[in-house]
Amino acid sequence: MLLKRILTAIVLATLAISAIFYLPTLLFYLFIGIIILMAAWEWAGLIGLHKISRKLMFLFILIVPMLGVTFFTQILELLSRVLDNPDLKKQSGALEWLVIGPVIFWVFMTFAIKRAPQGLLDLKVKESYKIFIGWFLLLSAWMFLVKLKAYYGAEAALYFLLLIWVADISAFFVGKKFGKDKLAPAISPGKTIQGLYGALFSGLICSVLLVLYYGYPLMIASDFIMLSLLTVLISIYGDLFFSLVKRQSGVKDSGSLLPGHGGVLDRIDSVIAAAPFYYAGIILIGRSVYS
Secondary structure: OHHHHHHHHHHHHHHHHHHHHHOOHHHHHHHHHHHHHHHHHHHHHHOOOOOHHHHHHHHHHHHHHHHHHHHHHHHHHHHHHHOOOOOHHHOOHHHHHHHHHHHHHHHHHHHHHHHOHHHHHHOOOOHHHHHHHHHHHHHHHHHHHHHHHHHHOHHHHHHHHHHHHHHHHHHHHHHHHHOOOEEEOOOEEEEEHHHHHHHHHHHHHHHHHHHHHHOOOHHHHHHHHHHHHHHHHHHHHHHHHHHHHHHHHOOOOOOOOEOOOEOHHHHHHHHHHHHHHHHHHHHHHOOOOOO
């Protein structure tokens, strides 16, 4: 099982890195969009939308705004080239402020899972609310991940994904070796506080190395390190949120497409939570990091 997990992770990482560096913006939008739609299909199954027609309708309500965002950003990029104004394509303030919603959700959910995991397990949520939550979170993750690459470059998107991947790997192996105190046993018995510390430490190392490589000034460096640590924390509790949904649905994995990893949603749950938070942090730092 571990070998399958490692091999699958290598293949997925290779595909993701290749897409980041070699796909033009429009195709990158499509690539990430397909992944999000695959995760959406699994989310629909988790919340009880088992009929094919209902799953397709859920995908449709995701595709429409994705196309709208893509059209809007492509128009801005075209105008920036025609008018010879590179900053014009970043003037999508109305879209950028949409990041506030998912950030509030994930911060709230982090505190809620930490404080009352059993209460969340026992919480009954209407199907319509589950549909909206899934639509909102998946669309937000797609939007701000593609905007990260489009507006701040391939290196920015790569660092974000490496940060999440390294944290996830560290949490797994540190938890295996030293884990004894459960992080949220009611939701995910396998996750430990020691694994959490391992993930945060790996995030610290990643951010310090990047800060030293680029030679950021002290203020930006400290902000960036803090953003990286908080992003890792959000990613861990994002993982727990999706574990909560799976436990309420009575399943271990969201799917079985990826050997050793379960479904697509199982593989990208941390990224879904962390992408809007990280993007918002880059905005707050003042866009100095990747400008």
